[in-house]
Amino acid sequence: xxxxxxxxxxxxxxxxxxxxxxxxxxxxxxxxxxxxxxxxxxxxxxxxxxxxxxxxxxxxxxxxxxxxxxxxxxxxxxxxxxxxxxxxxxxxxxxxxxxxxxxxxxxxxxxxxxxxxxxxxxxxxxxxxxxxxxxxxxxxxxxxxxxxxxxxxxxxxxxxxxxxxxxxxxxxxxxxxxxxxxxxxxxxxxxxx
Numbered sequence: 001x002x003x004x005x006x007x008x009x010x011x012x013x014x015x016x017x018x019x020x021x022x023x024x025x026x027x028x029x030x031x032x033x034x035x036x037x038x039x040x041x042x043x044x045x046x047x048x049x050x051x052x053x054x055x056x057x058x059x060x061x062x063x064x065x066x067x068x069x070x071x072x073x074x075x076x077x078x079x080x081x082x083x084x085x086x087x088x089x090x091x092x093x094x095x096x097x098x099x100x101x102x103x104x105x106x107x108x109x110x111x112x113x114x115x116x117x118x119x120x121x122x123x124x125x126x127x128x129x130x131x132x133x134x135x136x137x138x139x140x141x142x143x144x145x146x147x148x149x150x151x152x153x154x155x156x157x158x159x160x161x162x163x164x165x166x167x168x169x170x171x172x173x174x175x176x177x178x179x180x181x182x183x184x185x186x187x188x189x190x191x192x193x
Contacts, residue, residue: 057085104130109158
């Protein structure tokens with residue numbers, strides 16, 4: 001998934017977060033606000049991990065607040081848990097996949113992120129086709145050294161999908177990636193097919 005540079009992220013944030021009906025007010029205060037927004041640019045970009053759709057969701061959320069202090073408070077909250085709209089945007093991308101692409105998506109999100117393209121495609125049914133579909137939808141990227149990379153927020157969404165499928169009961173998950181969950185399932189010999 002392509003990342004946005006911090007300077008581009010700032011322009012997206014500014015464009016989306018300031019509504020047209022506020023244009024007159026913004027024109028008067030743009031100089032003082034701009035300095036405050038410039039200070040927040042790295043934080044906002046870091047929280048979105050450079051993902052344009054996350055930047056837009058965060059900007060829309062921040063547009064509900066009118067002062068720099070409120071924006072700073074909201075950004076502190078977003079550091080502990082991503083905004084619901086970001087997950088919804090990414091979930092819609094997942095929902096638009098066919099069933100075989102969904103399976104490949106979840107394999108990459110939960111287990112195979114960062115692995116070489118050839119290795120991943122050898123493990124999946126019609127692996128090359130599936131990985132190419134995910135790449136065309138910008139859900140993954142393939143690095144210059146041939147590894148599959150999935151954006152951090154996309155990985156989190158994929159893992160959340162797996163958790164929701166089993167109603168947050170690790171022994172029913174189709175994939176286990178957390179060491180504590182793996183230990184507990186194996187130690188208690190709890191397996192559900």
